Amino acid sequence: LLTITYAASAMRSGLPAIIKTFRSKRPHGELDLVEQTTREQVDALRGKETDVGFLFLPINERGLRVQPLFTAPMVVVLPTGHRLADRTSVPLRELEGEPHVIWARSGAPRIHDAYVRACHEAGFTPQIPQEIERGESFLGLVEAGLGVSIAHASNVQIQRPGVGYAKIVEPTVPLTLGLAYRRDNDS
Secondary structure, eight states, rough: EEEEOOOOGGGGTTTTHHHHHHHOTTTTOOEEEEEEOOOHHHHHHHHHHHHHEEEEEEEOOOTTEEEEEEEEEEEEEETTTTTTTOOOOGGGGGGGHHHHHHHHTOOOOOHHHHHHHHHHTTEEEEEEEEEEOSHHHHHHHHHHSSSEEEEEEGGGOOOOOOEEEEEESOOOEEEEEEEEEEETTTO
């Protein structure tokens, strides 16, 4: 049994192809797939509850090996009818003064930090009336008008009425998904 934990974005960024390759090479190999935040995955790896994690980088944890896999930009997520909703690209500084729906640092520190760092690079501190712990609930909160957000570009695959996406320009905000496993694990 191979236990794999993954960030939701990994399922939109290449993990299905990796699973398919594994299944073709080991047709009788058993997989246990569990969606978790990066923080939960690091804890599960350290606790020997999972064999491998597909998570957001960077992580600096003793005893873990990390291999970057996919780097993609983050995109702006806007509610339909927003003043910038008809744009295909948006300088991040144009989101200054807007409420932002953001991942809580406790559950997704890499995404949270990349988000806040990008806003600081654009010259502002985001107003954060709402944080989420996991999943795609941020899309519903943006649709409901609670704020704007930025997210991994793989989220563009999620077509949801009431929500649109735009490329971020100035600054670009890359986010890397990687593979992590314990140094003492040969599986």
